[in-house]
Amino acid sequence: MTTISLRRARVRYGPLEALHGVTLAAAGPGLTVLLGRNGSGRTTALRALAGTVALSGGAVVWDGIDVTRVPAHERARRGLCLVPERRAVFGSLTVRENLELAAASYDTALHAYPRLEPLLARRAGTLSGGEQRMLALSRALLAGARVVLVDEPAQGMSPAVAARTYELLSDLDACVVIAEQRLPPVLRARAAFVHELSRGAVVLSGESGEWERRAARRTGWSPS
Numbered sequence: 001m002t003t004i005s006l007r008r009a010r011v012r013y014g015p016l017e018a019l020h021g022v023t024l025a026a027a028g029p030g031l032t033v034l035l036g037r038n039g040s041g042r043t044t045a046l047r048a049l050a051g052t053v054a055l056s057g058g059a060v061v062w063d064g065i066d067v068t069r070v071p072a073h074e075r076a077r078r079g080l081c082l083v084p085e086r087r088a089v090f091g092s093l094t095v096r097e098n099l100e101l102a103a104a105s106y107d108t109a110l111h112a113y114p115r116l117e118p119l120l121a122r123r124a125g126t127l128s129g130g131e132q133r134m135l136a137l138s139r140a141l142l143a144g145a146r147v148v149l150v151d152e153p154a155q156g157m158s159p160a161v162a163a164r165t166y167e168l169l170s171d172l173d174a175c176v177v178i179a180e181q182r183l184p185p186v187l188r189a190r191a192a193f194v195h196e197l198s199r200g201a202v203v204l205s206g207e208s209g210e211w212e213r214r215a216a217r218r219t220g221w222s223p224s
Helices: 042-050 072-077 095-102 107-112 114-119 129-143 159-170 208-217
Strands: 002-013 016-028 030-035 057-062 080-083 147-151 175-180 193-198 201-207
Touching: 002 042, 002 175, 016 030, 016 042, 016 057, 016 175, 016 193, 016 201, 030 042, 042 080, 042 147, 042 175, 072 080, 080 129, 095 114, 095 129, 107 114, 107 129, 114 129, 129 147, 129 159, 159 175, 193 208, 201 208
Parallel strands: 030 175, 030 193, 080 147, 147 175
Antiparallel strands: 002 016, 002 057, 193 201
């Protein structure tokens, strides 16, 4: 089992504090969702786990080891893969070249996203937003990472491809953490763990079914 967590994590962007002592954990194999509206801190929490933003307080702990001072590239070398919301592919390289950076054989990626096969010779920067998302996630699927962090994985995808994407992520033999504005319907029936953030703090945590019941009880708010 792999675990990664934030412990009383604080992140500042200049004078503004984006995370206010956040504590949350993710374990794998399995899927954890960081849920929240824009400005909630969900993307910052993901970046803090990856090491692409520095903590002003608290710690990042991976498999019981404090990696707060370990740089992002070293976390990647140890088996952490981050798929950010933007600039997740090398736009000047072809689709084939992007895939070859992840693995010598990329048949698994083409099986996951057949739409990419006729695009292999295209420059990644010329693809649509949904196609770029498929390519970025294909590279993550090929990486064989122990921890996979994805910001809004299905952005720009059709409903069918989005559902396929969540299934692929759920089935990975890894600790998978995704950041979303809303809980995707396909994950409501799966054993995902949810941390809901608001204004830089965790306000609710629980298994997806438990989270929905507790969220639905809050006055004036519904998970749908």
